[in-house]
Amino acid sequence: MIGNPLRSPDDLRLDRVAGPCAIVLFGVTGDLARKKLLPAIYDLANRGLLPPGFALVGFGRREWSDAEFTQVVREAVDAHARTPFDPDTWEQFCTGIRFVTGAFDETAAYERLAEVLAELERDRGTGGNTAFYLSIPPKTFQTVSTRLRDAGLAEAPENSWRRVVIEKPFGHDLESSQELGRAIDAVFPPEHVFRIDHYLGKETVQNLLALRFANVFYEPIWNAEHVDHVQITMAEDIGVAGRAGYYDGIGAARDVIQNHLLQLLALTAMDRPASLGADDLRAAKEQVLESVVLPDDLVETTARGQYLGGWQGGASVTGFLEEEGMAPHSTTETFAAITLGIDTPRWRGVPFYLRTGKRLAKRVTEIAIVFKKAADPLVAPEMLGNNALVIRVQPDEGVTTRFSSKVPGPGLQIRDVTMDFGYSHAFTEASPEAYERLILDVLLGEPPLFPGQREVELSWRILDPIEEAWSASGAPEPYHPGGWGPTSAERMLGRSGRAWRMP
Amino acid sequence: MIETLPDTTVSGISKRLVLLRAEGGATTLSRVLTLLIFSTAEGLEEAISAANFASREHPMRIIAIALPEGEDRPTWVGEVSRDARQRELGIGDVPASGLDAEIRVGRDAGAGEVIVLRPRGAVAVDPERLVSGLLLADAPVVVWWSDVWPSRTIDTPLGRLAQRRISDSGGFRDPAAHLTELASGYRAGDTDLAWSRVTLWRAQLAAALDNAPERRITGATVCGTPDSSSTMLLGAWLRLQLGVPVRLLDLPESAGIEWGIQSVTIHSDDADTVIERSRGTFAAITQPGHPRLEVPIPRRGRAQCLVEDLRLLQADQLFGRVLTAGVPLLLADQPEGER
Numbered sequence: 001m002i003g004n005p006l007r008s009p010d011d012l013r014l015d016r017v018a019g020p021c022a023i024v025l026f027g028v029t030g031d032l033a034r035k036k037l038l039p040a041i042y043d044l045a046n047r048g049l050l051p052p053g054f055a056l057v058g059f060g061r062r063e064w065s066d067a068e069f070t071q072v073v074r075e076a077v078d079a080h081a082r083t084p085f086d087p088d089t090w091e092q093f094c095t096g097i098r099f100v101t102g103a104f105d106e107t108a109a110y111e112r113l114a115e116v117l118a119e120l121e122r123d124r125g126t127g128g129n130t131a132f133y134l135s136i137p138p139k140t141f142q143t144v145s146t147r148l149r150d151a152g153l154a155e156a157p158e159n160s161w162r163r164v165v166i167e168k169p170f171g172h173d174l175e176s177s178q179e180l181g182r183a184i185d186a187v188f189p190p191e192h193v194f195r196i197d198h199y200l201g202k203e204t205v206q207n208l209l210a211l212r213f214a215n216v217f218y219e220p221i222w223n224a225e226h227v228d229h230v231q232i233t234m235a236e237d238i239g240v241a242g243r244a245g246y247y248d249g250i251g252a253a254r255d256v257i258q259n260h261l262l263q264l265l266a267l268t269a270m271d272r273p274a275s276l277g278a279d280d281l282r283a284a285k286e287q288v289l290e291s292v293v294l295p296d297d298l299v300e301t302t303a304r305g306q307y308l309g310g311w312q313g314g315a316s317v318t319g320f321l322e323e324e325g326m327a328p329h330s331t332t333e334t335f336a337a338i339t340l341g342i343d344t345p346r347w348r349g350v351p352f353y354l355r356t357g358k359r360l361a362k363r364v365t366e367i368a369i370v371f372k373k374a375a376d377p378l379v380a381p382e383m384l385g386n387n388a389l390v391i392r393v394q395p396d397e398g399v400t401t402r403f404s405s406k407v408p409g410p411g412l413q414i415r416d417v418t419m420d421f422g423y424s425h426a427f428t429e430a431s432p433e434a435y436e437r438l439i440l441d442v443l444l445g446e447p448p449l450f451p452g453q454r455e456v457e458l459s460w461r462i463l464d465p466i467e468e469a470w471s472a473s474g475a476p477e478p479y480h481p482g483g484w485g486p487t488s489a490e491r492m493l494g495r496s497g498r499a500w501r502m503p
Numbered sequence: 504m505i506e507t508l509p510d511t512t513v514s515g516i517s518k519r520l521v522l523l524r525a526e527g528g529a530t531t532l533s534r535v536l537t538l539l540i541f542s543t544a545e546g547l548e549e550a551i552s553a554a555n556f557a558s559r560e561h562p563m564r565i566i567a568i569a570l571p572e573g574e575d576r577p578t579w580v581g582e583v584s585r586d587a588r589q590r591e592l593g594i595g596d597v598p599a600s601g602l603d604a605e606i607r608v609g610r611d612a613g614a615g616e617v618i619v620l621r622p623r624g625a626v627a628v629d630p631e632r633l634v635s636g637l638l639l640a641d642a643p644v645v646v647w648w649s650d651v652w653p654s655r656t657i658d659t660p661l662g663r664l665a666q667r668r669i670s671d672s673g674g675f676r677d678p679a680a681h682l683t684e685l686a687s688g689y690r691a692g693d694t695d696l697a698w699s700r701v702t703l704w705r706a707q708l709a710a711a712l713d714n715a716p717e718r719r720i721t722g723a724t725v726c727g728t729p730d731s732s733s734t735m736l737l738g739a740w741l742r743l744q745l746g747v748p749v750r751l752l753d754l755p756e757s758a759g760i761e762w763g764i765q766s767v768t769i770h771s772d773d774a775d776t777v778i779e780r781s782r783g784t785f786a787a788i789t790q791p792g793h794p795r796l797e798v799p800i801p802r803r804g805r806a807q808c809l810v811e812d813l814r815l816l817q818a819d820q821l822f823g824r825v826l827t828a829g830v831p832l833l834l835a836d837q838p839e840g841e842r
Contacts, residue, residue: 004716005744006709010820013702013811017710048703051710052788052796088784088799125793127714 015049018443020127022055022096022120024113026104026144027135028072029060032167036198037135038076040435045093046083047432049440053124055096057116061103069099082433096124104136105143110151117153128160131442135167137246138180145187154187165194165442168259172250173467174460181453190453194442199260199365200449201434201441203423204397208267208367209276211391211399218389219272221371223346228386230352231368232264233503234393235360239307239317239481240334244325253304253336253463256356260365262289262459263451264393265352268367269342278447282455289458293341298469300495305335305479305486307359312482317359333476334358335485337492338466353493355500359481364503365393385416388501397423397431505611508604513636516604516618523608534615536813537639539646539661540567541630546650547619549805554647555613556806561813564639565617568630570651600624602633631660643816645669647809652681662690666816671696671805678732679834682739686827691818697732698822699808703800704737704764704778711769711776711790718771720745726752727764734764739829740821741769748836763802 007014023041027033044050058069073094078085098116102109120126132148134141145164148154156162166184171177184193199205212218221227234256240247247255266285273284295301309319320326320334335357342352371387388402399421407413423431441449470476477486484500493499506523508515538557542550547569554565600623607617618637626633638644643666646653653662653670662668672681672695685695712718723741727734734751742749754765766779774791781787784801 004709004712005720005746006705006712006741008744008821010824012815012817012819012821013699014706014709017706019710019713048706052707052798053794086799088801092785092798123794125714125796 015047016440016444017049018044018051018054018440019129020051020053020125021129021131021443022057022117022124022126023131023133023439023443024057024059024117025133025135026059028058028069028099029062030135033135034072034076035080036433036435037133037439038073039080039082040433040439042073042077042081042090042093043083043433043436044440046081046086046089047436050093050443052092053096053126054093055098055120055124055126056093057113057120058097058099059102059109059113060099061101062099063101064099066098070094070097073097082436096120104140105147107147107150110147110153114151114153128157130161131163131165133165133439133442138166138169138171141166141180142183145184149187161192161445162188163192163194163442163445164188165196165439167196169250169254170195170259170456171460172254173464174457177453177456177460181456185453191447193453194438194447194450195452195456196438197259197263197451198434198438199393200263200451201436201438202393202397203431204391204393205264205267206449207423208391213272222369224348224350226371227347227350228370228372229350229498230265230268231370231501232261232268232352232354232366233368233501234260234356234365235362235484235503236356236358237312237360237363237482239359240320240323240326241318244323247334248327248330248332251304251332251336252334252356252358253338253467257336257338257354258459258463259451259456261354261356262462263455264367265292265340265354266455268369269347269352271344271346276448278450278452281448282452285451286454286458288342288344289455289462291342291344291347292462293343294462294465295339295341298466299473301339301492302466302470303335303337303355303486303489303492304333304470304476305357305489306330306332306476307334307357307481308478310481312359317481320358331471331475333470335360335476335479335489337485337489339492340462351496353500355485355489357485360484361482362503363395366503367391367393368501368503370498370501379412379414383414390501504607504609506606508606510601511604512602513633516606517636519606520616520618523606534562534564534639534642536561536563536643536645536816537637538563538565538813539634539644539665540565540649541570541646541651541653542567542649543651544569544621550647550649551617551619553649553804553806553809555615555617557809557813558613558615560810563615563813564637564642565612565615566620566634566637567617568620568622568634570627600626602626631664634661643667645813645816647671649805666692667812668693669696669809669812670694672732673697673700674730675732676730678730678735679830682732682735682826682830683834686830689823689827691820691823693826694812694819694822695732695736695826696805696808696812698736698819698825699811700733700803701737701740701764702811703803704767705740707778707786707788707798707800708741708767708769711778711788714790714793715776718773720747720769720771722747722749722770724750724752724766724768724770725764726754726766726768729753731763735830735833736825737764737767739833740825741767742833742836743825743829745769749833751833751837 100113100116117130121128134144154162171180266288270284270288274280306320309317309322321328337355340352369389373384373386377384384404390400392398401419402416404414405417407415477488479486538554540550547567551567603621605619644664645667646665647669672678675681725734725738738749738751769776776790778786778788781797784799785797786800787795787797789795
């Protein structure tokens with residue numbers, strides 16, 4: 001392709017705008033579509049990042065007309081869009097909204113979808129470029145992708161593209177993830193499959209790369225010589241209400257550790273990638289995941305729990321086993337913590353602790369690098385805490401450094417103080433939502449922020465033995481809502497004289 | 504909160520700032536840059552409100568300097584003798600030299616803090632000595648001349664100190680003369696708000712050509728009101744990037760367009776690509792082989808332009824090329840007697 005003379009590399013003002021295209025959204029009535037996807041697509045339009053003839057097609061069982069679906073989109077935008085409503089943007093945006101009624105396995109519906117896409121190509125100039133966003137349960141991936149192929153929709157005509165976007169979970173163990181990968185691969189070539197892990201779209205996570213590799217402060221001490229251990233936490237204060245059916249049998253480890261936390265671990269621990277291109281970045285992450293080793297004793301070095309009912313922050317909450325639709329004897333864990341090692345020269349001997357849970361004290365995600373204490377500090381060592389660097393992923397995105405400082409006054413008393421960088425203080429009032437970034441990347445065909453199939457499989461390889469050990473050891477330990485999980489979580493760190501940070 | 508400090512000094516202002524910070528907690532931390540605004544007494548509030556808007560994306564310290572009454576051009580930034588400056592400033596008419604100031608924080612300062620300086624008499628002669636003590640430590644300095652024309656800014660110490668110098672040629676009668684003057688003194692780090700005003704047009708034009716990479720382009724026509732430097736910069740950009748003759752068409756003032764660009768046409772062998780104002784903020788895009796589409800291209804206010812400009816603190820090299828190479832080429836394309 002000949003370059004566009006109006007795009008020059010030193011043009012810093014023109015954003016990369018998606019070329020002509022359409023998004024077909026499966027699962028339009030889901031929570032994710034209403035709260036995140038539809039608003040994010042509108043926000044992209046509002047920021048001028050979608051092409052003039054952009055089209056949005058909803059696909060679902062509802063008997064909706066285009067106008068009714070437009071109303072659904074409008075309600076989602078009004079309730080959840082990040083950017084202020086702009087009547088001009090909306091007027092132009094809503095002319096490209098369509099709805100196709102049909103069940104996921106209904107061949108005729110896919111024929112209607114093909115007609116709608118052809119009409120949009122003619123009247124909106126979408127150029128035949130189409131992204132299929134499957135915001136649907138994984139067990140229906142295969143049905144939908146096969147039907148898309150049978151209707152001739154998966155194959156891109158010349159000079160156009162067809163891409164597919166899938167959401168977690170990518171299987172529930174190594175075997176099922178491989179099966180799923182094969183089913184998708186049979187329809188779409190791997191470079192056109194985008195697996196969304198929305199954590200990777202967050203500014204702070206992307207900033208991790210800048211923090212580590214664009215600065216000189218950190219990389220020299222980012223190793224076993226200086227780092228004592230690493231804690232990666234994702235805590236939620238809510239329960240599973242409404243998702244009981246999905247959650248039972250899955251559990252916190254499969255739901256969160258396998259994807260989000262292991263991705264954060266990979267970005268934290270990886271060596272400098274050769275470039276920020278998708279291949280190099282994936283190679284660097286895969287190298288870390290391949291080097292992960294498990295402790296010999298998988299029971300003492302892990303913890304799992306199940307939240308009880310009771311009072312949490314002034315509200316009465318339901319226990320996990322009493323949630324509506326939950327099997328009363330479910331052994332599914334709502335809290336999971338694991339210990340991992342990384343067998344590379346950089347990290348040998350440094351434990352990585354990963355924990356996640358529901359109904360904990362607050363909603364917070366962070367990566368904490370806890371450093372070794374100074375070897376010869378000139379002051380009484382018992383006054384010293386560990387230096388720490390904390391990357392706050394959400395909420396209040398930013399970085400905190402903790403170090404020791406002299407207390408004012410006579411003598412030499414030492415106390416830990418913090419230095420804080422808040423993203424929202426130094427930069428835009430509101431960073432783009434992770435989904436805005438990721439959807440735009442799909443439309444631009446930029447894969448670096450999307451994990452590949454191999455990363456998914458490597459992550460299951462890490463988690464499968466732990467799940468196996470857990471399934472052999474009975475019910476999870478109950479814990480009270482509003483705290484930091486079961487006592488076994490404290491024990492697993494206490495064994496080595498360490499403790500969880502209070503995020 | 505607005506605190507007025509009549510007849511004060513820079514160190515008086517600094518002391519108040521430290522106190523206000525101590526009282527207000529950490530509200531004044533994390534400033535990413537210092538923005539110096541030079542404006543007229545009349546234009547100052549509008550400039551400050553645009554800067555306050557921009558401070559929500561770029562938390563900053565804003566230092567707004569009101570040039571003394573009757574001074575619509577800050578000639579003192581050029582090389583004039585001190586005597587001449589003092590004569591021009593009419594120091595004889597001013598009762599006493601001195602400095603009045605205001606500090607605005609909280610609701611009256613967006614997400615930043617504002618220091619308004621109203622120098623009188625001899626104090627106004629050397630703005631560098633006035634503001635040096637108020638600049639943030641270790642943060643970039645941006646100078647914005649709002650409603651005033653910065654003749655020969657580069658030679659001044661302030662011009663050299665600043666990472667970025669923002670002028671605004673929009674609204675001045677003779678865009679060709681103003682752009683030529685900017686070009687003659689151009690230095691990396693200079694920008695002009697008229698350039699930010701055309702970004703949305705440029706985005707649509709670039710997107711239109713994305714769709715037809717192999718089309719052979721033979722020329723272009725830009726039609727706008729004659730007093731718009733944005734029209735001229737857009738033409739100069741097309742001239743430079745496409746390497747084909749670009750014609751500027753003056754839109755008669757009776758055409759109903761208040762100000763700015765009416766249409767852009769890119770000519771090629773087979774057919775034209777046209778983006779033209781259709782109604783309100785909308786423009787229609789027509790190009791061969793594609794349906795006609797309407798897109799909003801809202802007219803950008805100063806605040807939006809400033810936000811965009813502050814987003815890039817490194818030199819805008821493309822603007823430099825458009826200004827120093829594109830504008831002369833464009834002017835040479837126009838028939839004798841029209842420019």
